[in-house]
Amino acid sequence: MCSEGDIVARELTRLQRELELECTLRRKAEGDLQLAETSIATLRESETYFRHLTEYALELIIILDPDGTVRFESHSVASQLGYSPEENIGRNAFDFVHSEDAPRVMEAFGKAVQTRGSTPVISFRARQKDGSYRVLEGRANNLLADPAVAGMVFNARDVTEQRKLEDQLRQSQKVQAIGQLTAGLAHDFNNILTGIIGYSDLALASLDPRLTACHQVDQIRQAAHRAAGLTRQLVAFSRKQVLQPQVLNVRSVITGMDKMLRRLLGEGVALVTVLDPNLGNVKADLGQLEQVVVNLAANARDAMEQTQGAKLTMELYNVELDATDTHVPEDTIPGRYVELTITDNGSGMPPEVMSHLFEPYF
Numbered sequence: 001m002c003s004e005g006d007i008v009a010r011e012l013t014r015l016q017r018e019l020e021l022e023c024t025l026r027r028k029a030e031g032d033l034q035l036a037e038t039s040i041a042t043l044r045e046s047e048t049y050f051r052h053l054t055e056y057a058l059e060l061i062i063i064l065d066p067d068g069t070v071r072f073e074s075h076s077v078a079s080q081l082g083y084s085p086e087e088n089i090g091r092n093a094f095d096f097v098h099s100e101d102a103p104r105v106m107e108a109f110g111k112a113v114q115t116r117g118s119t120p121v122i123s124f125r126a127r128q129k130d131g132s133y134r135v136l137e138g139r140a141n142n143l144l145a146d147p148a149v150a151g152m153v154f155n156a157r158d159v160t161e162q163r164k165l166e167d168q169l170r171q172s173q174k175v176q177a178i179g180q181l182t183a184g185l186a187h188d189f190n191n192i193l194t195g196i197i198g199y200s201d202l203a204l205a206s207l208d209p210r211l212t213a214c215h216q217v218d219q220i221r222q223a224a225h226r227a228a229g230l231t232r233q234l235v236a237f238s239r240k241q242v243l244q245p246q247v248l249n250v251r252s253v254i255t256g257m258d259k260m261l262r263r264l265l266g267e268g269v270a271l272v273t274v275l276d277p278n279l280g281n282v283k284a285d286l287g288q289l290e291q292v293v294v295n296l297a298a299n300a301r302d303a304m305e306q307t308q309g310a311k312l313t314m315e316l317y318n319v320e321l322d323a324t325d326t327h328v329p330e331d332t333i334p335g336r337y338v339e340l341t342i343t344d345n346g347s348g349m350p351p352e353v354m355s356h357l358f359e360p361y362f
Contacts, residue, residue, distance in 0.1 A: 303346025
C-alpha cells in the first residue's frame with residue numbers, strides 16, 4: 001500500500017506538470033498574440049500607406065466588381081468629378097459614362113474581365129456631378145484572381161485640358177495651311193482681276209456714257225473692285241499683308257453696297273436698312289468691313305431659304321459704351337462707337353454649326 005506521503009508526492013508531480021504545460025501554452029499564446037499584434041500593426045501601416053497613396057494621387061483609382069459595380073474609389077474622384085464615395089460605392093460605373101461612349105467602354109471592360117493583366121488604354125467622357133463631362137483616359141488591371149483585391153482595378157487620368165490644347169494645335173495648323181493656300185490663290189486671282197479692271201477702264205473710256213453697255217461695263221468694273229477687296233482680305237488672313245484702316249463713313253459704305261446685297265439676297269428676301277442720319281465715322285479696313293457685311297447677309301439668306309416673308313434688317317446707330325456694359329468684350333475701350341446690327345427671321349444656327357462659328361471659311 002502507498003503511504004500518504006507517496007500520494008502527496010504523486011499529486012505534486014501531476015500539478016507541477018500541469019503548471020509547466022500551462023506555462024508552455026501561455027508562452028505560446030503570448031507569442032501568438034505578439035505575432036498577431038505585429039501583423040495588425042503591419043496591416044495598419046500598409047493600409048495607411050495605401051490610403052495616402054490613393055488620397056493624394058492625381059489619378060482616379062477605382063476597384064470594380066466583374067459586373068462594373070464600384071467597390072472602392074480614391075479621393076481624386078471626389079476632387080475631379082465631384083462625387084463623394086458614399087454616392088458611388090455600390091453603383092454601376094457605366095452609369096457615369098457618356099451614352100455615346102458607354103457601348104465601347106462596356107465592350108472593352110467585358111474583354112478585360114476575361115483577360116488577366118492590364119488592358120489597352122481607352123478614353124471616354126465621364127459625367128461630373130454638375131452634369132458636364134470630362135475626358136478620362138485609363139486602363140483596367142484584372143486582379144480578380146488575387147484574393148487580396150479580387151476585383152478590376154481601373155486607373156484613369158483627366159485629359160480634358162490636354163485634348164483641348166491638342167484640338168487648338170490642330171486647328172492652328174489647319175488655319176496656317178489654309179492661310180498658305182489662300183495667299184497663293186489670292187495672288188493669282190488678283191492678277192486676273194487686274195486685267196478685268198484694266199480692260200473695263202479702257203472700255204468705259206471708249207463708250208458713250210448714255211449707252212446701256214457703258215452702265216453694264218461699269219457694273220463689271222465695280223464688281224471687280226469688290227472682288228479685289230476680297231482678295232485683300234484673303235491675303236490679310238494669310239498674314240501676308242497688313243490691314244489698311246482708314247476713316248470711313250459707314251452710312252456711305254452700306255448705301256453703296258445696297259444693289260450688290262439685293263442681288264446677293266435674291267428676290268425672295270426683303271432688305272430693310274435703318275441708318276442713323278447723324279451716324280459718326282469709324283476707323284476700319286474697308287475691304288474687311290464689306291466682307292463682314294457680305295458674309296452675314298449670305299448666311300442670313302441661307303437661313304431664310306424656306307421662310308415665307310423673309311426679311312433682312314440692317315441697323316446702324318451711334319452708341320456710347322462704358323465699363324458697365326456686359327454685352328461687349330472685356331477689352332473694349334469705353335467711348336463712342338457705331339453699332340451695326342443685322343437680323344433676319346430665318347431658322348438660326350443648330351448647335352453643330354454654332355460650334356464652328358469662328359472657323360474661317362466654314
